[in-house]
Amino acid sequence: MFTRRNFLVVTVAAIVSATLPCAVRAGEERKGSGEESLTIIQWCDPQIGFSQRGCAADIEIVKKTVGQINALKPDLLVVAGDLVNANDEKTVADFKAAIAAIDVPYVLTPGNHDIQPPVTEEKLGVYRRRYGPDRKALEIKGVKVIAVNSVLWMPKTPQNLAEEHNAWLHGELLAAKEGKLPVILLSHIPPFVKVPDEKDGYSNVPLSYRQTLLDLCADHGVIFFLSGHTHTVFRGECRGTTFLRAETTSKNFDKRPLGFRVLKMPAGGRGAFTWDFVPVDCGS
Numbered sequence: 677m678f679t680r681r682n683f684l685v686v687t688v689a690a691i692v693s694a695t696l697p698c699a700v701r702a703g704e705e706r707k708g709s710g711e712e713s714l715t716i717i718q719w720c721d722p723q724i725g726f727s728q729r730g731c732a733a734d735i736e737i738v739k740k741t742v743g744q745i746n747a748l749k750p751d752l753l754v755v756a757g758d759l760v761n762a763n764d765e766k767t768v769a770d771f772k773a774a775i776a777a778i779d780v781p782y783v784l785t786p787g788n789h790d791i792q793p794p795v796t797e798e799k800l801g802v803y804r805r806r807y808g809p810d811r812k813a814l815e816i817k818g819v820k821v822i823a824v825n826s827v828l829w830m831p832k833t834p835q836n837l838a839e840e841h842n843a844w845l846h847g848e849l850l851a852a853k854e855g856k857l858p859v860i861l862l863s864h865i866p867p868f869v870k871v872p873d874e875k876d877g878y879s880n881v882p883l884s885y886r887q888t889l890l891d892l893c894a895d896h897g898v899i900f901f902l903s904g905h906t907h908t909v910f911r912g913e914c915r916g917t918t919f920l921r922a923e924t925t926s927k928n929f930d931k932r933p934l935g936f937r938v939l940k941m942p943a944g945g946r947g948a949f950t951w952d953f954v955p956v957d958c959g960s
Contacts, residue, residue, distance in 0.1 A: 720904030756904035757787025757864025794832035858945035
């Protein structure tokens with residue numbers, strides 16, 4: 677359950693403080709100790725066709741992003757949904773061709789533009805045919821990474837689809853806890869935009885499931901919750917979980933440059949971490 681206490685939320689430009697039902701405070705970026713590290717790149721909302729540049733220009737930015745990511749050689753790349761904006765087959769094919777050059781391990785999670793709510797079995801089938809599984813769990817360097825289908829948390833989702841997905845998530849979290857593995861969760865839609873008890877809206881997980889989700893994070897060793905969707909940067913902490921939303925490579929509403937984030941921590945996930953911004957070299 678949430679407890680009332682002071683919190684701080686760090687954005688790119690300012691620090692905002694208030695008293696609300698859950699502690700949300702800045703996580704410090706600190707230098708590592710020199711031990712073996714785990715590096716994860718967080719790439720949010722490529723969303724081909726969303727910007728004013730046009731699909732062809734957006735695809736070129738994706739190609740350049742892939743090149744920069746390959747050069748960094750991360751342990752894992754996570755792509756936080758909204759792969760394309762217009763869901764036509766040509767745009768999807770162009771995006772898939774561009775990311776075929778990725779030569780590091782990576783995982784995709786669907787956004788609400790990839791599977792438009794309300795979800796149906798047919799829409800899930802289309803996504804899976806195009807991109808593969810809409811959820812995935814893997815272990816890397818002593819950390820369990822779980823990519824969820826957050827579109828299934830949206831209103832009007834058939835109960836059987838939501839319940840099956842949530843039971844899978846709970847099972848993966850229990851397995852991580854039993855194996856004493858810290859967890860990194862990846863979704864497109866974040867649990868909350870600014871504060872955990874905010875009202876339901878387009879950009880957050882509905883309260884009907886949000887508290888359960890945050891309880892699961894607190895009780896099962898979720899150290900990071902990575903998401904996208906809002907096209908704004910956010911960094912805060914709630915009940916031991918650090919929530920991170922990064923810049924996109926499509927269009928940012930907070931006037932941040934296009935780019936992605938590099939999350940680096942000790943292998944095993946515990947200890948100091950950095951979360952550095954890398955601009956995409958869009959060239960001329």
